[in-house]
Amino acid sequence: MALILLIRWASFTMSLPISIVRRTIWLCLAVVLCSLPVLAEDAVPSMDQRVAALEAYVTNTNPGSSLTGVPGPGHNGWMMTSSALVLFMTLPGLALFYGGLVRRKNVLSVLAQCLGIAGLVTILWWAVGYSLVFGQSFKGVGIGRFFGGTEFLFLRGVTSAPNTAYAFWVSQNVFAMYQLMFAIITPALIVGAIAERMKFSAILSFVTLWMLIVYFPLAHMIWGATGLMNGAANAGAGITAIDFAGGTVVHMSSGWSALILCLIIGPRIGFGREKMAPHSMVLCMVGTGMLWVGWYGFNAGSAVAADGIAANAFMTTTLATAVASFTWGMIERIFRGHASILGFCSGAVAGLVVITPATGFVSSTGAVIIGLIAGSVPYFFVTTVKAKFGYDDALDTFGVHAVGGTMGAFLTGLFATGAVNSNLTSGAALKNGLAKLVTEGGLWHEQLKAIILTLFLAVVATFVLAHVVKMVVGLRPAPEIERQGLDLMEHGEEGYIE
Amino acid sequence: MALILLIRWASFTMSLPISIVRRTIWLCLAVVLCSLPVLAEDAVPSMDQRVAALEAYVTNTNPGSSLTGVPGPGHNGWMMTSSALVLFMTLPGLALFYGGLVRRKNVLSVLAQCLGIAGLVTILWWAVGYSLVFGQSFKGVGIGRFFGGTEFLFLRGVTSAPNTAYAFWVSQNVFAMYQLMFAIITPALIVGAIAERMKFSAILSFVTLWMLIVYFPLAHMIWGATGLMNGAANAGAGITAIDFAGGTVVHMSSGWSALILCLIIGPRIGFGREKMAPHSMVLCMVGTGMLWVGWYGFNAGSAVAADGIAANAFMTTTLATAVASFTWGMIERIFRGHASILGFCSGAVAGLVVITPATGFVSSTGAVIIGLIAGSVPYFFVTTVKAKFGYDDALDTFGVHAVGGTMGAFLTGLFATGAVNSNLTSGAALKNGLAKLVTEGGLWHEQLKAIILTLFLAVVATFVLAHVVKMVVGLRPAPEIERQGLDLMEHGEEGYIE
Amino acid sequence: MALILLIRWASFTMSLPISIVRRTIWLCLAVVLCSLPVLAEDAVPSMDQRVAALEAYVTNTNPGSSLTGVPGPGHNGWMMTSSALVLFMTLPGLALFYGGLVRRKNVLSVLAQCLGIAGLVTILWWAVGYSLVFGQSFKGVGIGRFFGGTEFLFLRGVTSAPNTAYAFWVSQNVFAMYQLMFAIITPALIVGAIAERMKFSAILSFVTLWMLIVYFPLAHMIWGATGLMNGAANAGAGITAIDFAGGTVVHMSSGWSALILCLIIGPRIGFGREKMAPHSMVLCMVGTGMLWVGWYGFNAGSAVAADGIAANAFMTTTLATAVASFTWGMIERIFRGHASILGFCSGAVAGLVVITPATGFVSSTGAVIIGLIAGSVPYFFVTTVKAKFGYDDALDTFGVHAVGGTMGAFLTGLFATGAVNSNLTSGAALKNGLAKLVTEGGLWHEQLKAIILTLFLAVVATFVLAHVVKMVVGLRPAPEIERQGLDLMEHGEEGYIE
Amino acid sequence: MNLIVAIIKPFKLEEVKEALAGIGVQGMTVTEVKGFGRQKGHTEVYRGSEYTVDFLPKVKVEIVVADEMVAKVTAAVVQSAKTGKIGDGKVFVLPLDEAVRIRTGEQGAIAL
Amino acid sequence: MNLIVAIIKPFKLEEVKEALAGIGVQGMTVTEVKGFGRQKGHTEVYRGSEYTVDFLPKVKVEIVVADEMVAKVTAAVVQSAKTGKIGDGKVFVLPLDEAVRIRTGEQGAIAL
Amino acid sequence: MNLIVAIIKPFKLEEVKEALAGIGVQGMTVTEVKGFGRQKGHTEVYRGSEYTVDFLPKVKVEIVVADEMVAKVTAAVVQSAKTGKIGDGKVFVLPLDEAVRIRTGEQGAIAL
Numbered sequence A, B, C: 001m002a003l004i005l006l007i008r009w010a011s012f013t014m015s016l017p018i019s020i021v022r023r024t025i026w027l028c029l030a031v032v033l034c035s036l037p038v039l040a041e042d043a044v045p046s047m048d049q050r051v052a053a054l055e056a057y058v059t060n061t062n063p064g065s066s067l068t069g070v071p072g073p074g075h076n077g078w079m080m081t082s083s084a085l086v087l088f089m090t091l092p093g094l095a096l097f098y099g100g101l102v103r104r105k106n107v108l109s110v111l112a113q114c115l116g117i118a119g120l121v122t123i124l125w126w127a128v129g130y131s132l133v134f135g136q137s138f139k140g141v142g143i144g145r146f147f148g149g150t151e152f153l154f155l156r157g158v159t160s161a162p163n164t165a166y167a168f169w170v171s172q173n174v175f176a177m178y179q180l181m182f183a184i185i186t187p188a189l190i191v192g193a194i195a196e197r198m199k200f201s202a203i204l205s206f207v208t209l210w211m212l213i214v215y216f217p218l219a220h221m222i223w224g225a226t227g228l229m230n231g232a233a234n235a236g237a238g239i240t241a242i243d244f245a246g247g248t249v250v251h252m253s254s255g256w257s258a259l260i261l262c263l264i265i266g267p268r269i270g271f272g273r274e275k276m277a278p279h280s281m282v283l284c285m286v287g288t289g290m291l292w293v294g295w296y297g298f299n300a301g302s303a304v305a306a307d308g309i310a311a312n313a314f315m316t317t318t319l320a321t322a323v324a325s326f327t328w329g330m331i332e333r334i335f336r337g338h339a340s341i342l343g344f345c346s347g348a349v350a351g352l353v354v355i356t357p358a359t360g361f362v363s364s365t366g367a368v369i370i371g372l373i374a375g376s377v378p379y380f381f382v383t384t385v386k387a388k389f390g391y392d393d394a395l396d397t398f399g400v401h402a403v404g405g406t407m408g409a410f411l412t413g414l415f416a417t418g419a420v421n422s423n424l425t426s427g428a429a430l431k432n433g434l435a436k437l438v439t440e441g442g443l444w445h446e447q448l449k450a451i452i453l454t455l456f457l458a459v460v461a462t463f464v465l466a467h468v469v470k471m472v473v474g475l476r477p478a479p480e481i482e483r484q485g486l487d488l489m490e491h492g493e494e495g496y497i498e
Numbered sequence D, E, F: 001m002n003l004i005v006a007i008i009k010p011f012k013l014e015e016v017k018e019a020l021a022g023i024g025v026q027g028m029t030v031t032e033v034k035g036f037g038r039q040k041g042h043t044e045v046y047r048g049s050e051y052t053v054d055f056l057p058k059v060k061v062e063i064v065v066a067d068e069m070v071a072k073v074t075a076a077v078v079q080s081a082k083t084g085k086i087g088d089g090k091v092f093v094l095p096l097d098e099a100v101r102i103r104t105g106e107q108g109a110i111a112l
């Protein structure tokens, strides 16, 4: 366009008296000068484009033709912080939360499981995971709805330049590490249900298979640019569900798998007869605090930017968690006579779990309501339901994560609003119909579909994989080993020495 | 103006020969194109305004007419980080610091108090607190000096857009959560003085009343845009005092209230006769480390931006804390023969407390001097003074927070300098006279007024509220419960099980 | 130029009929309005310069003539976060990692050493350290290659404005605090080798001397703008070595000094006969998690910006650490029959150490290879070599930090690539020849020189200083004190009270 | 009266307690101890250092009973604490001169 | 000589120690134990699981004294450890054949 | 048979164990205890509060031996536990009526 202007201008000057021409040239010069970036738009961006790109940095939108391939410091900084926070959730957050809840003789086994999973999953993620989840080379092919692609195998080509399919201003390598931290904590959550009685080798084997069969496809379906259930970002999503930070991918998948695994493996020796009280509620509470703090990286970080959506997620996470923690404590106080530390901690974690899928989509009022539900329904599950059915979900992965994640996914369908997140009513959401569901209601229907698919995949795959592992390496250690404690027998160490 | 230009131009073209008109239209088009933002300045900002707004993002100033209502990623990211850090100070930081200092049988009670307060205060803050502190609807009315307003009840209207009365580039919902974390830790500090002997229900009741009567008005007076003592930002402040991160609001208020409460409740059974040594100096030290780290969010975060003022606060916090810690340790070594871990920890916390009101206002030299004072005066209080008067300030909330906070508020008056913080010598400070006091001296006089008002409010209100709670729910558990420990008797759990 | 335009325009309008003039004025006005910043270019920066400065903020380059002396929020925020993270590594990270590994009776002594060093080093850093390392006033003089200068003594002039020799967008006071955190953790690492048997006063004395003689010169040589071995930033570097986050400065220096010191001080009483197993692997693991998380500030923060280099460092740190942790665990499983928690923890720390010098210079593939090496070679040292030679490197500072740091420095020479860090192939690196070495190979040669110089300085200085301290204050406590434990005898406290 | 001291495997405590309660024993005192005996300990390796742990966790149960109960109690302990594997522990019987209940000052078998 | 074994409530230890020191006892050995007796334990609930804790924390004090001191010591313990509430504990007296002071090798009452 | 109870300094445990193993003792039971005696404790100061700690950590070793071994065992303990400094501890010898090995039911000296 700038070129055409120039040519037109030239032809026009031809037909004017010389003095006017000369003098007009000055005008022209002034004009040209100030529109110079426009003229050279093919080569370098115009001033407007440059400024627009800078504004895009502030507003976390597409930089357009300037500043492309460059991460933005505010967003990159926040995402590095978030990634560190999510790692902190597992090491040592979850390790302590779970570690405190087991018996003294098994505390190290929990820590070892968290550490071992962190190492194992990193290797899987580096080799194939990231590519299978966030690649797009399978796009168009049928499998592309379930797996991403092969272009990022071994993190090939994953540099500091943003992958704009996921974030305009965050380095892809940071994004890859951020998502790795999610991939680490998810299988680590499962450990809670089978604590104190599963062989270390069996856990590592199971987790390897589970990541490939359950986590990678699920994460792609929900978060991958070409994913089947990615309502918020995939214009061609088959199921227009939404999941901000992992209610289905992380909590439902781990929670339901945990239930199946704990049913297959059976209860701990002495379950129901011997005292199996937490050996250190102090550690458990420390872990809870760390989980809460780290979860800000998990939830607000899931905006993959330090923008207003992240800000909203920060607020809703805080409200839901605090309300759920207090609710659980008060329910205990009313029904049991005292509010326990484990109650406050369980409530906090439940609040965090339930708000997770909703956090970037709901308002403060929605968050408070979710907090109230999160502080009461899982309470019912870990006390009444578990007691009734008698399964040994040792640290309540099912009661908190499966129940909470499922509820959260569903409640997101009820409370999500375009007012706090414009992605729900623009872009891909307009094309795939999500926007309409959000505005006119009915999103819960799509959420239900996502819930059922997630549940189905987790349950069936875990059932099969657990039996495979059982056959190949065996699930449980010898009873004598379980008696003496996994710390000494499986890891050759003691947790505490006087 | 843009419209007028357009009309004038139109009428001018009418009076010209057609060929010139046609050709000039091209010129016009070029001009219009490149000055388009100018023409539409009423509607959209000019290029200059757009760039100025971007510069305002970098310098943390008013964006003007562009990028309004948008948070800035660098600032927003830092404030989310800071909020998480301040929460980390309480959960698990303070919980461990205090929890380590009590006897084994009461460790969980401290954790439960911190958790319970976190939940309770969040609900209060959501419902009324934020609005009463940072609202402005009472502006002009007399009460507006003590309470903010009602416009933000239930966080109505608190969105991701910045509230420019407090921050140009930070989402208001993040700001609200950041300030919530302060509201959580302040009453949690009080717990230190009455540790091991106050009913859980009494603590929750007292805190509820105390937040409404002491904290909310005090926080508004010091930090609210229309607050009575907000010298730095309220042009109409009655007392032109300054308090960067809460010397009066947080530490004096909690510390003096703690003293009164511990006097009313009386000493622990066996105080002065039985050994009441900290059950785990390890936990205490871990808590100290977390407090120190988290305090960067508290102090540097109080700039509500990732700007140069935050940077200065970061430096002064580090210097004062480290110097105070080392000073306390060395005083012990000289007078007692050995430097204790509790000494280093106490010194660090004292340093953090004393620098808090000054942190964004003083230079590195000021910080080192403040560190020296912080490492010695509270030492004198928690050893000599407490021993002399015999009150049972169990974990030295008075000796460290009241004494430290009061000193800090006063020292801020001596060391504050416009050189590190231009807010002291511009804007509101010019109008209300603060600038003059800072430049010419005499600020300490205003600080003294703020100190006296704070002290008065804290002491009188606590006296009344404690007696109210005593009458309604009772303050202390039965002696048998206190003997056996609050963990088992009030919360039904044990801290550690062998 | 803008002025000339204006004058020309004025003279041109003189010669036109009044109506044209009047109407053209409107055009002119439009043009002038939109080019206004251009007109004032001599006084204030042009629009282009202003936009360029804003772009420089995003890309972490020189702001040029606009926005000078101003920190950038995204970078500043990230560096404050990083500084807090690095402090977190020591307090309580390293304190717990080391504290968990000693016997119960000495746990507090380790904590006290970390706390005492934090205070002491801060004071040294404030007084002389920062200036000696990062000053430039000795530039040109021979000593300038070993020490910086005197301009920043007592942090004089260290304000919130960036020191562009080190960072364009980070406040110098934040930079100074960030580097302080490195100065704190380095001597604290040494403590691991002489744990459980060195007098507190001897440690503080030794550290004081060691900082002055070893750390400050070494840090200047590698990182100072005028440093002898600063290949990446000093165009006149004598040795064009590179060390991204401290393989030589931090890990080699502390590790080799630790070896010498532990040889001089001799083994613990009962070494090799009595059980000296870690008293709490739980604490050790918690410390490991904190070290890992905090190390992101250490490594990614060493970009002194939230840019793509930081992003790359974040990724390589994660990969190397996780791979090394898993490798160590698996080696144990193969050769010993079980993977221990201490194994996973040791592997993680070794991975962190070895990747440190390379983190901002190598690709993801390089990081994975480094992780494999880091998880195996130190394993060999802390098991076989230590057992063979029988020195009492109590907590394996030598085996992990000296061996790891040395390897890391060397491997950096092999794997560094300009593809992930353009500083290796531009600017100073072009002038001093580093660019050539990086592109054509041979960097390992320079790295070897840096290794030898570091090793030499650390070993010789420690040998001399340890003997000086031995003569003046004595190194070891009385055997009875060592027997009873340093906690009680040196610090008058017990770690845990039942 | 006699003092019966039983050293048993920790996880057998609950069973022993129930067995004793079953035959009418109303009180006992329990201590965590470490036992050295024929049962082999294990080896712990921390990095380079190997430690042989030959003290194993055991529980000591002390029961004071009237003379006529001694045989019955001993038998009950032996029976309930037995796994048949090495390290099951011992029962020792010591003579006792006197027993007093602090709360009431009662003496003799009535104090138990 | 006799070995006097007292099982008392933990918070009474300080008082008992002072009472014993008061009557000239120069040494004693203290162990943390768990007691099962008439005193009811409590119930702890962790999420769904309920545990009855019937072992309560007690302190065992062992004092070896010469024969002539036995009555006096027993009385002192009973008096100082008494609260009058259930669970105050017991005093047991056992015969002792010999006592040796390791430091000096002294034997008999002089070794105490 | 006799029950030999030795109260020793904790860091002497290893030596005592070896000395006993050396003379053929095949089993013993060890308890962590706190001792009050002539050996002075220390003072701990936490901020303003001073606590005198007069209970010092000791280790109690209990060995049941056949009558003929009593003297030998006592001597071995005294010798190996001795440092000559105050607080070295005591050895007490108590009569024992019976010993049973739970695993086999064996009684008497053969059960040890």
Ligand SMILES: Nc1ncnc2c1ncn2[C@@H]1O[C@H](COP(=O)(O)OP(=O)(O)O)[C@@H](O)[C@H]1O
Pocket: D007, D034, D035, D036, D037, D038, D039, D040, D056, D058, D085, D086, D087, D088, D089, D090, F026, F027, F028, F029, F030, F062, F063, F064, F065, F101, F102, F103, F112
């Ligand atoms: N002579 C002894 N004196 C005191 N305690 C003993 C003696 N022999 C064994 N014990 C205790 O009994 C426990 C079990 O003994 P051990 O020889 O291992 O197996 P078993 O009881 O099957 O023969 C030991 O751990 C120790 O606590």
Ligand SMILES: Nc1ncnc2c1ncn2[C@@H]1O[C@H](COP(=O)(O)OP(=O)(O)O)[C@@H](O)[C@H]1O
Pocket: D026, D027, D028, D029, D030, D062, D063, D064, D065, D101, D102, D103, D112, E007, E034, E035, E036, E037, E038, E039, E056, E058, E085, E086, E087, E088, E089, E090
């Ligand atoms: N027969 C016994 N043998 C050994 N210890 C006993 C016996 N009876 C009671 N004890 C100890 O004495 C403690 C107090 O006994 P308990 O029956 O609860 O109350 P009281 O002493 O008031 O009768 C118990 O916790 C237990 O430690």
Ligand SMILES: Nc1ncnc2c1ncn2[C@@H]1O[C@H](COP(=O)(O)OP(=O)(O)O)[C@@H](O)[C@H]1O
Pocket: E026, E027, E028, E029, E030, E062, E063, E064, E065, E101, E102, E103, E112, F007, F034, F035, F036, F037, F038, F039, F056, F058, F085, F086, F087, F088, F089, F090
């Ligand atoms: N009369 C006693 N009864 C029981 N234990 C005792 C008695 N006297 C001393 N002890 C134990 O022996 C330990 C050492 O005694 P102490 O008087 O300090 O030194 P020494 O053994 O050198 O005389 C004490 O800490 C205590 O555990």
